[in-house]
Amino acid sequence: MNIYELMEQVNNWIKEILQDNYVGVYFHGSLRLGSFNPNKSDLDFIIVVKDKINSETKELIWDKMLENEKLFPKKGFEFSVVLEENCQNIKHPIAYELHGSRDWIEKYKKDKWIVINDDYKVDPDLASHFNVINIPNDKMDFGKPSKEVFEMVPKEYIIDSNYQDTLDCVEEIVNNPVYCILNLCRFYALIRDDLTLSKYDGGKWALENMNSSYNDIIENAMNDYMSDVNITYDNVRLKEFAQEIIDKTNKCINSSKLRK
Numbered sequence: 001m002n003i004y005e006l007m008e009q010v011n012n013w014i015k016e017i018l019q020d021n022y023v024g025v026y027f028h029g030s031l032r033l034g035s036f037n038p039n040k041s042d043l044d045f046i047i048v049v050k051d052k053i054n055s056e057t058k059e060l061i062w063d064k065m066l067e068n069e070k071l072f073p074k075k076g077f078e079f080s081v082v083l084e085e086n087c088q089n090i091k092h093p094i095a096y097e098l099h100g101s102r103d104w105i106e107k108y109k110k111d112k113w114i115v116i117n118d119d120y121k122v123d124p125d126l127a128s129h130f131n132v133i134n135i136p137n138d139k140m141d142f143g144k145p146s147k148e149v150f151e152m153v154p155k156e157y158i159i160d161s162n163y164q165d166t167l168d169c170v171e172e173i174v175n176n177p178v179y180c181i182l183n184l185c186r187f188y189a190l191i192r193d194d195l196t197l198s199k200y201d202g203g204k205w206a207l208e209n210m211n212s213s214y215n216d217i218i219e220n221a222m223n224d225y226m227s228d229v230n231i232t233y234d235n236v237r238l239k240e241f242a243q244e245i246i247d248k249t250n251k252c253i254n255s256s257k258l259r260k
Contacts, residue, residue, distance in 0.1 A: 003031065003038065004139070006071055007045075011142035013064045014047055017057060023048040023084050024143020026150075028132040032140045033198035039228055040178075042075035042102065046129060048084050048149055049097065058098045058116035062108055065100055076102030080126060087130065087150045092157040094126035127153050127161035131196055155194070159253070162187050166249070170242045177233045181221035184245045185210075191252045200225055210248070214241040 001009070011025045029044030030036045047061070058081075065077055078101040086095050098116065100108070108115045131153045133146050140146075166187045169180035179199070186202025188210070189195040197205060203222040207215055217238065220231045 001071060003036065003043070003073075006043065007140075007142070009068075009071070010043075010045065013068075014061070015143075017060045017064065018047075018049060018053075021049045021051055021053065021057075022143060023050055024141065024146070024149060026133045026142070026146050027140040028129050029078075030198050030200075032132055032135060032137050033196075033201065035198035035200035035226065037226055038073045040075065040225060041073060043072055043077045044129070045077075045079045046126075046133065047079060047081040047098075048087060048143070049081060050084055052083065053081060053097050055113075055116045055118065059112060061098060062100055062112070062115065066105065066108075069105075076105075078102070080123065080129070082126065084149060090127070090130070090151055090153055090157065092127050092154075092160065093122040093124040094130070095120065095122050096126060097121075099123065124161050124164075127157040131158045131161075135196060158190065162190070167246065170239065170246060173238045173242045174235045177238055178221045178224045180242065181217060181238075182225060184242060184249075185218060188245055188249045188252075191249050206245075210245070212241070212244065214244065217241050 007027055014025050015022050025045055025047050027043070027045045030041045031043065061081065065079070069076070079099070080096045081098040082094065082096050099121070100115070104115060130150050133140075133150050134152055136147065138145075166184060169184050173180035182199035182203045185206035186197045186199060189197050189202055189205045193205075193209070195205065200222055203218045203225075206212065206218050212218070214237065217233065220233065223229065224231045
């Protein structure tokens with residue numbers, strides 16, 4: 001099963017479970033942005049519903065994903081269920097009904113109620129996900145067209161959604177170099193040039209625009225991300241690169257007063 005067949009299958013599962021409450025399934029992440037690597041990317045999607053879902057429906061969605069876990073890419077899946085009304089008139093952080101990912105599987109298996117309870121939940125990352133969905137790509141939309149469902153996300157929400165994760169990269173870059181290198185690049189592209197890019201394209205943009213002395217690090221991360229190789233990095237230079245790009249990013253933020 002190729003990735004497009006899997007997307008269609010996921011949509012069919014969700015549509016069958018939700019019935020009249022179904023609005024659509026919207027794929028985002030590296031797949032929508034054009035740099036999907038089945039060996040290093042997960043399948044990211046937002047499920048939009050008309051009305052709140054009960055715990056039984058939440059359990060059905062989770063169980064369907066686990067039942068078919070082997071069909072997903074090596075890195076698995078990540079999804080959120082969101083009310084249609086919360087995709088419009090956006091309030092940050094955005095509320096959601098249900099979340100699932102590979103990292104939550106053991107939590108769900110140990111105590112389902114922790115995951116499927118009816119507590120009010122918000123996720124700052126949803127602003128960033130919605131921003132990606134706002135990039136037109138009909139192949140990634142199932143159900144009502146995304147342009148009719150998702151309002152444009154204010155830039156300050158997108159920045160806030162990514163900012164802490166970006167700061168964490170200064171320390172985490174040694175443990176997760178490829179993710180951090182390319183995420184830092186694309187966040188700087190967002191701040192400086194108002195671009196929403198994939199990790200790979202973020203690296204490409206940085207090579208063309210940053211005038212950095214760490215281009216070899218960026219190139220290695222791009223090659224690592226799009227292949228099955230695992231490159232060894234110099235930890236000292238990694239941290240120096242991270243600090244350089246964080247400093248440039250913060251300078252842009254402070255000069256334009258983008259972050260509230």
